[in-house]
Amino acid sequence: MRLLWLRNDLRLEDNAGWQHLADYRGQTAAVFILPAHWRTTDEYGLHRLGAARSAYLQQALTDLSARLAPFALTLLQGDPAELLLAWHERQPFELVTHAAQAPEEAGWLTRLHDAGVLLHTFEAQPLFAPQQVAPLCERFPASFTGFRQQVEKKPAWPVPAPQPAVDLGRLRAATCPLTSGIGWPKWPGEPVHPAWHGGETAAQGWLTHYLFERRALSHYKASRNELTGRYFSSHLSAALAWGCLSPRTVWHQILAYEQHWGSDEHSYWLRFELLWREYFHWSLRVHDRQLFAAGGLTGRAVTGEFNAAYWQAWCNARTGWPMIDAGLKELMATGFCSNRLRQNLASCLIHELGLDWRLGARFFERYLVDFDVASNWGNWAYIAGTGHDPCQGRRFNPHRQWRQYDPGLIHLHQWLPELGPVTLEQVESHQRGEQLLDYPAPLVPLA
Structure with missing residues (x-):
């Protein structure tokens, strides 16, 4: 059989x-x-x-x-x-x-x-066929830009068309000789977003709605860094991670959208993000176990020691940084937080708390509905400076980030309602350790 x-x-x-x-x-x-x-x-x-x-x-x-x-x-x-x-x-x-x-x-x-x-x-999982990527894998590009330039050079690499489902009537079923079944843990509620309902049926429906009914792709590049909302990003990552949709299906549906309404920076940028995902997938194939080492692809020593108090505060979303705690609460409650929040969470864990970046990657693996081994570990290594980042790490200024992406504190009030009617200036002062709200003091003052 x-x-x-x-x-x-x-x-x-x-x-x-x-x-x-x-x-x-x-x-x-x-x-x-x-x-x-x-x-x-x-x-x-x-x-x-x-x-x-x-x-x-x-x-x-x-x-x-x-x-x-x-x-x-x-x-x-x-x-x-x-x-x-x-x-x-x-x-x-x-x-x-x-x-x-x-x-x-x-x-x-x-x-x-x-x-x-x-x-x-x-x-x-990949967009491209192995034979397409094989020459690049012999000397894999050290940066995403190098990879993208190879893929997009004229003529651009073609993404193979997705194949239709087979005729299930051709299958002759055999029975399993083992005792089957899975003991599932209980889930406390319904998904908070229609795109986060599992399965191929829901994923196909959301893709059609997002692209062709709502036409939300028309503002993707401008809205993708927002923190809240139903249509600020594509919300396709969970379906891609579990394979409820293939990346080739998404790619060709974007092309169909462009044929109907024209291509622009927004439609290109969603394909751009699919190329980032592709880069991480082939990088993992090339570098294998090296990506999971403390020094990642660089091999250099990683400084810092494990701080149990810092780690416990992180796991309980009680770091004393309201904006970070709000992101952690959203992640643990829903299995999702925005790409912008993920970058800021990673930056704070690595560069402010000095914890091992691999703990952060594993923390995300526990909670993220859209956990994808290549993208998750590749992105954490990127922020830590142990991956494919020519700048050798990314450290974000949280105050500047929230002034830009949540100036009205919409996300903060949604996930930390106990703060009450505070202002952005009060939150920044608290996070700097200068003015304490009725909230835990920051583990480390943010300059």
């Missing part, structure tokens, strides 16, 4: 894995495995499956199961390699799955290969 192992490709359209099953004449099955260690809390109080992230994943799998019916999607929980080897021992199969994005996944595939499982891998 042939088994499709789904991971971050929870969709039917533009998914080569289903084509592998449809082309096979024997019995087939599909499985998603929730790694048990994702829910194991470590010494820093971190695990990999916060409530909002868990809820989105459960919704995505429920939607995919409904789209597949009557073909069954098997759900398992445990060590992926061990479970697949146990299945293979009882019912030998060829395994179809998308290529490893990170060392952990590569380790699973290596264990399966070494045990004699025949593997068929394909790409599910």
Whole structure:
């Protein structure tokens, strides 16, 4: 038989894995495995499956199961390699799955290969085909600009068209010989935004609404750094991270939008952001484990020591910086915060508190609904100066940032209503340690 192992490709359209099953004449099955260690809390109080992230994943799998019916999607929980080897021992199969994005996944595939499982891998996350990127990967560009210039030079690299969903009637279903099921943690409420409902059905609906019904792309570049609102950014990142949409589908839908209403800086900028995502994905393939080291791609020593009091205050959103605490509260409550907030949170953890940037990356991994291993770790390394940043790190001035992006304190009052009717000047004074509100003093005064 042939088994499709789904991971971050929870969709039917533009998914080569289903084509592998449809082309096979024997019995087939599909499985998603929730790694048990994702829910194991470590010494820093971190695990990999916060409530909002868990809820989105459960919704995505429920939607995919409904789209597949009557073909069954098997759900398992445990060590992926061990479970697949146990299945293979009882019912030998060829395994179809998308290529490893990170060392952990590569380790699973290596264990399966070494045990004699025949593997068929394909790409599910990138825009470009491996053969397109292969020459660049030999001497991978040290900066995104170098990558983008290669991709956009005349003639620009073509993004392959997304492939339609296969005819599910061609699949011959096999049964799973293992006890299946996942014990899901409870999610305390509904998603706060329609784009954050998991699944291919919801993702396709939001993409159509955002581009063609609301035409919100018409102000994307101007609004993308805002902190609140339904349409200030595309809100496509969760669907891309879990593979409910393919980046090729989004790219070609942007092109369709441009054909209808014309291209401008806003439509280009969303494709620009997809190229950033692409750059991080191929960088992780090239640099592998090096990205996760303390010195990242630079290899240089990282200064600073672990401060348990600072870390505990961070995890409780009680740093004494109201604007940072508001961002942390939003992230922990909803599984989302804006790109601008993420950069400021990272800058404060790294450059003000002096904590290991990798703790911040893992903190985001726990909470972000749209956690994407390449983009998350690549961006944290970028802010820390251990990644692809020619400036060797980005340190933001929080006072200047909030004067520019939340001058009316709309985001602050939404997530820290206990502050009451304070002014921006009072908040800045508090964060500098000069004037204390009825709020904890800042861990470190912000100059």
